[in-house]
Amino acid sequence: MSIIEKAINLANGKGARGRTGEVAVDSQFMPVRAGAEGPAGSAEALPAAESAVTGAGSATPGEGGAQRRGPRTSRTVTIDVQRLVGLGIAPGPDIDRQVHARITEEFRRIKRPLLINAFEQGPGAPPGGNLVMVTSAVAGEGKTFCSVNIAMSIAMERDRRVLLVDADLQRPNVAQVLGIPGDRGLVDLLEDPALDLSDVLLQTDIPRLSVLPAGKRHPYGTELLASNAMKELAAGLSERYPDRLVLFDSPPLLAATQAVVLVEFAGQIVVVVAAGGTAQDAVTEALALLDTKKPVGLVLNRYPRMFQPGYY
Ligand SMILES: Nc1ncnc2c1ncn2[C@@H]1O[C@H](COP(=O)(O)OP(=O)(O)OP(=O)(O)O)[C@@H](O)[C@H]1O
Numbered sequence: 001m002s003i004i005e006k007a008i009n010l011a012n013g014k015g016a017r018g019r020t021g022e023v024a025v026d027s028q029f030m031p032v033r034a035g036a037e038g039p040a041g042s043a044e045a046l047p048a049a050e051s052a053v054t055g056a057g058s059a060t061p062g063e064g065g066a067q068r069r070g071p072r073t074s075r076t077v078t079i080d081v082q083r084l085v086g087l088g089i090a091p092g093p094d095i096d097r098q099v100h101a102r103i104t105e106e107f108r109r110i111k112r113p114l115l116i117n118a119f120e121q122g123p124g125a126p127p128g129g130n131l132v133m134v135t136s137a138v139a140g141e142g143k144t145f146c147s148v149n150i151a152m153s154i155a156m157e158r159d160r161r162v163l164l165v166d167a168d169l170q171r172p173n174v175a176q177v178l179g180i181p182g183d184r185g186l187v188d189l190l191e192d193p194a195l196d197l198s199d200v201l202l203q204t205d206i207p208r209l210s211v212l213p214a215g216k217r218h219p220y221g222t223e224l225l226a227s228n229a230m231k232e233l234a235a236g237l238s239e240r241y242p243d244r245l246v247l248f249d250s251p252p253l254l255a256a257t258q259a260v261v262l263v264e265f266a267g268q269i270v271v272v273v274a275a276g277g278t279a280q281d282a283v284t285e286a287l288a289l290l291d292t293k294k295p296v297g298l299v300l301n302r303y304p305r306m307f308q309p310g311y312y
Pocket residue numbers: 025026027028087088136138139140141142143144145146168171173252301302312
């Protein structure tokens with residue numbers, strides 16, 4: 001029995017509610033045209049309610065001139081999709097390319113149960129189901145890679161939106177991967193009660209995809225993520241944007257207490273497991289840290305077509 005099978009069995013044995021999926025992810029992706037569902041730069045206007053979610057809730061307008069009037073608008077950034085394709089990211093509808101079509105389909109399979117758990121379960125839905133944590137046992141398993149690809153895949157849904165949050169404050173990488181500015185983001189929002197989400201959120205030119213980078217480096221990331229500000233931010237994101245999936249690219253479960261803090265907020269958890277790379281003990285230990293009442297999904301990354309050209 002493979003590591004992943006054992007891990008899945010373990011998750012089942014622990015009574016995890018509705019696995020989000022176990023999917024083999026390969027290294028090649030099909031291209032998607034930025035703005036394919038609308039002209040480049042035509043990102044949807046930020047809803048007025050966006051400005052209602054603040055970093056620390058009790059937003060006392062602080063020094064630094066944060067007392068603003070009227071609706072705030074977030075910045076729009078352009079994503080170089082061809083560059084992403086080079087990184088193996090950006091699923092799209094190019095069905096002529098069989099390999100890419102297969103990978104796109106795999107991310108569809110990953111996102112589908114996430115969407116169902118988040119939006120379609122009615123009264124039995126997991127609380128905060130639209131807050132999804134993407135994590136792994138140890139570093140370098142492909143969390144950011146999978147987070148970005150899941151976000152892209154959800155952005156293709158016409159009636160859903162996705163906010164990708166870089167919550168890996170130790171090894172933030174989302175902005176770099178997407179080629180967008182990452183100097184301000186989550187840390188700044190949590191630290192400064194005068195900021196609101198729209199001040200740091202980046203709306204992208206890919207319709208329905210927005211990004212909250214990690215922002216500046218902070219020596220006390222765990223404390224920030226455990227703060228009331230984070231609790232309020234998570235609750236605000238979940239409740240105020242019921243049509244939106246919020247994906248948290250998170251630190252590895254075994255490497256940092258930061259991840260364990262995030263487990264508390266997330267309504268669903270995706271655990272990325274690198275094929276042939278993660279020791280069974282590590283997967284077991286990581287799964288033991290999760291709340292068994294929450295839906296937990298396992299994504300097997302870089303499996304199993306390792307002898308094909310282009311394999312990562
Ligand atoms: N299936 C895949 N196909 C191609 N490249 C991949 C795949 N999975 C991961 N990678 C690449 O492997 C490297 C590590 O992946 P990634 O940064 O997503 O891991 P991570 O878990 O986020 O790491 P960290 O713990 O440092 O944040 C990246 O260069 C990424 O592009």
